[in-house]
Amino acid sequence: MAEPKSPGGERFKQLLLAKGLKYTLERRQIFAEVERMGEHFDADELFESLKKAGLHISRDTVYRNIPLLLECGAIQKSVGRGRREYFERLGAKGHHDHMVCLDCGNVIEFHSEQIEKLQQAICVEHGFELLFHDHRLFGRCQDCARGAGKTVSRR
Amino acid sequence: MAEPKSPGGERFKQLLLAKGLKYTLERRQIFAEVERMGEHFDADELFESLKKAGLHISRDTVYRNIPLLLECGAIQKSVGRGRREYFERLGAKGHHDHMVCLDCGNVIEFHSEQIEKLQQAICVEHGFELLFHDHRLFGRCQDCARGAGKTVSRR
DNA sequence: CTCAATGCAAACCATTTGCATGCAT
């Protein structure tokens, strides 16, 4: 099996190396699958995807490697429905954050270079090494704000 | 015990009435406790708070009433660390955000007026009515960064 | 060769649900 050539793959490998962790076949496969995944997914969907691809990697291994994927910036936490933790691939599209409509559940993506920079500056101030972040704005989207407060649908 | 005089309390009562639900002592107490809670909390913290207040309301009842609190706008979903669902009192003032150390779990608070303003501006751009937000930075705090990264401690 | 990674199964634990009883309406 070929070495991953994507820049993300390199970063993943570097992280493992730097931490003295092993660059196993499973990790390569999980990483590769992430790059094939849709934009949003949860741990179980990733696991199912691997299974469908004919690989036999246990769900546990997927779970155990998610922190590493987060740390190397391959994925970021995302907004999910229900109890599951949702993730999001950080592809060519790059990093972005979310506005979540509390009424209809709709998610709008946004990105602000300025905010990213301020964030980074704050971390430097505190001697904090920033690995990834989670920035969500909750409120009402244009449509729902117009339609004005009916029942607040949960879930 | 006096009737709740807060506007939120009225709204809560109205909602129950409108739905043909009962305005029980427990519901009154839960609601009152929410108004005394800090800005962010989870179901269990709310339950513990009630217990500390000398009331004997079961955890289940707290859980069962959270949807109603959401619906009447007393609280909104927030995001917290770990597996628990976090909530946030609406109308709470003085929002601050957090840096979470992935190694030691330590939480550092920060606040940036500039970021808040940029956030607000982005929302206006999208016609999004911002109610509250969640902004967390994950990484390694000064102490842990110095001690250098070995184990990927989760949690 | 050594220690970390994996798979399996069992454990966890926040949240949910079924059921009998208890109250608000």
Next chain:
DNA sequence: ATGCATGCAAATGGTTTGCATTGAG
């Protein structure tokens, strides 16, 4: 009276962990 609400206990289900085995370095 009527039927939703509560408390208890047991169930759920996503995630985590212990342990024996495998495999990367």
